Amino acid sequence: MLVLSRRVGESIVIGDGAEQVTVTVLEVRGDVVRVGIDAPRSVRVHRAELLEQLADANATAASPSETAVASLSEALKGRSQ
Amino acid sequence: MSTVAADIPVIELAHPLPGFPHDQRFALVRLDDDGVLMAFRSLEREDLQFVVVPPSPFYPDYAPEISDDVVTDLEIGDASDVLVLLVVHAGASLADTTVNLRAPLVINTGTRRACQVVLDDPDLPLAAPLMA
Numbered sequence: 654m655l656v657l658s659r660r661v662g663e664s665i666v667i668g669d670g671a672e673q674v675t676v677t678v679l680e681v682r683g684d685v686v687r688v689g690i691d692a693p694r695s696v697r698v699h700r701a702e703l704l705e706q707l708a709d710a711n712a713t714a715a716s717p718s719e720t721a722v723a724s725l726s727e728a729l730k731g732r733s734q
Numbered sequence: 735m736s737t738v739a740a741d742i743p744v745i746e747l748a749h750p751l752p753g754f755p756h757d758q759r760f761a762l763v764r765l766d767d768d769g770v771l772m773a774f775r776s777l778e779r780e781d782l783q784f785v786v787v788p789p790s791p792f793y794p795d796y797a798p799e800i801s802d803d804v805v806t807d808l809e810i811g812d813a814s815d816v817l818v819l820l821v822v823h824a825g826a827s828l829a830d831t832t833v834n835l836r837a838p839l840v841i842n843t844g845t846r847r848a849c850q851v852v853l854d855d856p857d858l859p860l861a862a863p864l865m866a
Contacts, residue, residue: 694803697749699852707837707852708753710823710860714834715754716783717824722773725785726766728828 672696740764744777745841748807748849752837757782760848762841772819774839786819786839792864793820798838798853807849808842815844823861832861 657665664677674696680687690698717725742762750757757776765771770791776782789796798818800810810816818840820833836858841848 694806704752706860710834711751711753714784714821714823716781717785721824722785725824725831726771729770
């Protein structure tokens with residue numbers, strides 16, 4: 654991992670050309686650092702912990718058993734009648 | 735409001751689903767006559783599928799805001815082409831079954847491109863009861 658020290662108002666640039674991403678330190682208060690990210694639309698920016706939670710949620714939801722799907726289908730059918 | 739979606743044989747993901755980086759192509763298949771319960775099924779891996787539902791029968795007020803970058807990625811030209819679906823976690827019973835409101839599956843039925851959109855709203859849960 655590359656480690657850099659930056660002051661408020663300073664930036665780092667990742668990549669070049671059309672794919673360039675600029676990360677700027679906006680504010681440091683206690684243990685909270687606010688960063689601004691300037692990235693092209695094609696580059697997704699997410700909080701790491703949210704992406705992890707989402708990957709977990711997807712993994713848990715993936716490929717339910719046939720029994721679970723059948724009983725869900727049955728339960729929903731009962732509801733709409 | 736119509737909640738019935740037709741089958742879509744081939745859907746290309748604009749970005750992979752978080753946790754499933756290698757799965758690109760899926761099909762949308764109806765699982766019941768009402769068109770409520772559907773399977774989002776991998777075309778590359780036989781054992782991979784997600785159960786998905788339209789939000790309206792369960793969360794009638796759910797109206798996620800689709801950002802411009804998603805509109806661009808999915809080449810959305812007409813709002814009527816947009817199909818929003820919720821990923822279901824099928825629990826042991828209906829009461830244990832949840833849906834992901836934070837990251838809906840958004841499909842452009844015109845271009846058949848899709849992605850799971852992570853919404854900015856931190857109040858939306860990743861696991862909300864299907865039957866609130």
